[in-house]
Amino acid sequence: MPKRRNHPQHASPDGVTHLAECPLCAASYDPHRARVLGKNGEERLLHVACGGCGNAMLALVVVTSAGVSSVGLITDLSFEDAQRFREASPVSADHVLAAHVLPADIISRLL
Numbered sequence: 440m441p442k443r444r445n446h447p448q449h450a451s452p453d454g455v456t457h458l459a460e461c462p463l464c465a466a467s468y469d470p471h472r473a474r475v476l477g478k479n480g481e482e483r484l485l486h487v488a489c490g491g492c493g494n495a496m497l498a499l500v501v502v503t504s505a506g507v508s509s510v511g512l513i514t515d516l517s518f519e520d521a522q523r524f525r526e527a528s529p530v531s532a533d534h535v536l537a538a539h540v541l542p543a544d545i546i547s548r549l550l
């Protein structure tokens with residue numbers, strides 16, 4: 440489960456709130472490297488790339504009249520990968536079974 444932290448926040452002119460620094464290397468995030476993956480009401484899912492270490496954060500940011508809160512998850516996913524996985528269908532039990540059976544099938548053909 441992602442750890443909820445109180446990050447220092449910076450607001451950009453477009454109204455999107457960004458996390459201030461990378462929790463891995465402490466480099467300051469460049470707000471221009473934050474990209475919105477999705478919006479839902481007051482919630483924004485951001486991909487924030489770190490220019491210091493090359494990792495990124497997926498951050499769920501909620502902006503309300505009461506303030507800003509965020510929860511983040513460190514990732515090595517690029518924005519494009521995060522977007523692709525976000526739009527992909529969920530993994531089903533059939534997918535898991537197919538992944539389990541496929542290698543056994545391949546091995547049986549080799550024997």
Ligand SMILES: [Zn+2]
Pocket residue numbers: 461462463464465466489490491492493494
């Ligand atoms: Zn970093």
